[in-house]
Amino acid sequence: MDNEVLTKKQKKIARYAKAMGHPIRVYVLELLSKQSCCYSGDLSEELPIVKSTLSGHLKELKDAGLIQGEIEAPKIRYCIHKENWKEAQDLFKGFLKL
């Protein structure tokens, strides 16, 4: 087994990196990793994109597992997905030899 050339680690790093591969998403991750949480409405105000586009970026980050959204009607509170964020930190630490 594990006949593969590319390891699971490498695939995970690539998956996380892809999610980080857009300035808007870097912005969101930076914000959420600094402060605890935020509402997407706050983001929508600051960022130069329409809400549907923002929704797509947040979905991409959710799909990658880097953030999570909690319904707090009528808003949604977004937070870092601590467990996976930690994993990403560790993976990149190893990858970049930090």
Add this chain to the structure above:
Amino acid sequence: MDNEVLTKKQKKIARYAKAMGHPIRVYVLELLSKQSCCYSGDLSEELPIVKSTLSGHLKELKDAGLIQGEIEAPKIRYCIHKENWKEAQDLFKGFLKL
């Protein structure tokens, strides 16, 4: 000035992350950051992709500034672009708070 919401740092991080956003390219970067250099022929043997596809990935890494190729006819020796790799390390260190 600097009226922009997204900083140059965030854009740079995103640019590097995008280049890291594919398992093959993670593989190449990992290899090159460990050992000094390598020939793309060596990569072509190990990796499950045809040479033209590999060429594209190497071009993407070159365009992002993460690697550089030196002609050593008839081969090309690829190395990490030390300066930019260092920059990427620093940017991600800050971004991920490592």
Add this chain to the structure above:
DNA sequence: ATCTTTGTTCGTAATTTAACGAACAATTAA
């Protein structure tokens, strides 16, 4: 001079990404 090796470029095709506005759903406020 010809053949081989090495790697890029080109043509093609399928998939994904990114962005917008309009429409929709869900919940809160009036």
Add this chain to the structure above:
DNA sequence: TTAATTGTTCGTTAAATTACGAACAAAGAT
């Protein structure tokens, strides 16, 4: 109940990504 707020989904469009094989160019080897 009606109106306003919030965010997702849908339809559309344009561009980028990924992959392959064939053709090509450059340099070395025979």
